[in-house]
Amino acid sequence: MNIPLLDLTKQYQSIKQEIDQAVIHVLEKGSFILGEEVGLLEKEIASLCGASYGIGVNSGTDALLLSLMAYGISREDEVITTPLTFIATAEVIAMLGAKPVFVDINPKTFNIDVEKIEQAITKKTKAIIPVHLYGQMADMDPIMDLAKKYNLIVIEDAAQAILSEYKGKCSGSIGHTGCFSFFPAKNLGAYGDAGMILTNDKDVAERLKMLRNHGSRIKYQHSLLGCNSRLDEIQAAVLRIKARHITKWTQTRRQIANRYNESLADIPWLTIPFEEEWNKCVYNQYTLKVQYRDKFQKHLSEAGIPTAIHYPMPLHLQETFSCLGYKQGDFPESEKACSEVISLPIYPELTDEQRDAVVAGIRSFEL
Ligand SMILES: Cc1ncc(COP(=O)(O)O)c(C=O)c1O
Known part of the structure; x- marks a missing residue:
């Protein structure tokens, strides 16, 4: 698919x-x-x-x-x-x-x-x-x-x-x-x-x-x-x-995120997004935390499921900001997130079948 x-x-x-x-x-x-x-x-x-x-x-x-x-x-x-x-x-x-x-960052909300x-x-x-x-x-x-x-x-x-x-x-x-x-x-x-x-x-x-x-x-x-x-x-x-369509599209994004949450919540080696009770997230990204991220991403790619990393490197470690004098270890939660986050396909046009295929691909991963 x-x-x-x-x-x-x-x-x-x-x-x-x-x-x-x-x-x-x-x-x-x-x-x-x-x-x-x-x-x-x-x-x-x-x-x-x-x-x-x-x-x-x-x-x-x-x-x-x-x-x-x-x-x-x-x-x-x-x-x-x-x-x-x-x-x-x-x-x-x-x-x-x-x-x-x-x-x-707060590691729960990023x-x-x-x-x-x-x-x-x-x-x-x-x-x-x-x-x-x-x-x-x-x-x-x-x-x-x-x-x-x-x-x-x-x-x-x-x-x-x-x-x-x-x-x-x-x-x-x-x-x-x-x-x-x-x-x-x-x-x-x-x-x-x-x-x-x-x-x-x-x-x-x-x-x-x-x-x-x-x-x-x-x-x-x-x-x-x-x-x-x-x-x-x-x-x-x-x-x-x-x-004119953004309110409806936003609702659909939230529905897809809910479905992902329901289908993935029981998997022990990943963490689904956390939404504060006072927040309404619009899921520009649906981002998981996974321990063996790179292996996991390769597995999904081989199963035909594209993913993205937002972001692979925190800004304090970017070369352009080396003049600021920050070093590895200064912001441990951000650094950890950069090694664990992975975003799944999410957009209003994603079909139920496509979403189910993403979930099946995730479930077939073996640590
Ligand atoms: C968090 C954040 N800030 C700023 C920008 C910059 O927006 P633009 O690409 O429209 O210049 C982006 C775009 O990706 C973003 O994700």
Whole structure:
């Protein structure tokens, strides 16, 4: 049986007519950058997620970068985040000349360990970037409490977590800003790069709109140092169509995750994902912990079951961050996770037969 790790063509086929019409509409109108579609998408996503303002940008990476820029993060500043994430989370901190300061994860949720954040705060700390990894939100209440106590900015990296919830609030709506990636493989994926920032602060929203467009509010007048991070009309039109389906797709992802959980919970050599009772995870990834991960992955690959590792190396051990002076052993839980995690195929179009074949492949593994 053919089981892709992700099947974007199948999703396209299911909404082809709507998508084609929307794209043709943009082509016929002939307005391609920051037009009507972008404005409407910003309003629709902000309202879907319970935030006041949405600012479309051209990637999740830029959503994070511009958020830091909007709060003036620069040289000498420190920003706290997790080492178990995609490079972009810490890359943007370093790109502004600030220092990424890592805090280990809670091994149950894979998210930043809120018990360990306070000891990493110094006089130079300006912000915290919690990452809602795999689609489950970090423990936001203690993070927001610390932010208040130490006057810090909180930028949610919700790249993998659109529509996930923490105590009834949507990802991206709790911090000072929330950042989404619409990379094609995300739960709400464009047909190219795209991203969005949410905020409840009108002034910050205005600043972000300028920053994404060369620091300009009026053409050829530049009051801030910005960049080109505008969102295309075609991507916005595609995303507006997909946004109509995202609630249903999210429910299906959760159903598939539940079925995986039921079928795998009794296997002693693996650990199924743990979802906090106050969280609603949207399963951008369904990630197991397995002791003999590499052997297990080879076994599944031979059985025709594709898997992915998110991530094989924590950020504090990446060559590009060697200048930060971290070493092996500094964040044992993140390092352990990197040797144990493995993600299974999960997407709304995955059939029951495909899911059952994945489970059968897992069950046929012998230690
Ligand atoms: C946790 C996390 N942060 C940031 C990003 C960056 O998003 P983009 O690829 O849209 O720039 C990603 C994308 O994979 C991500 O997973």
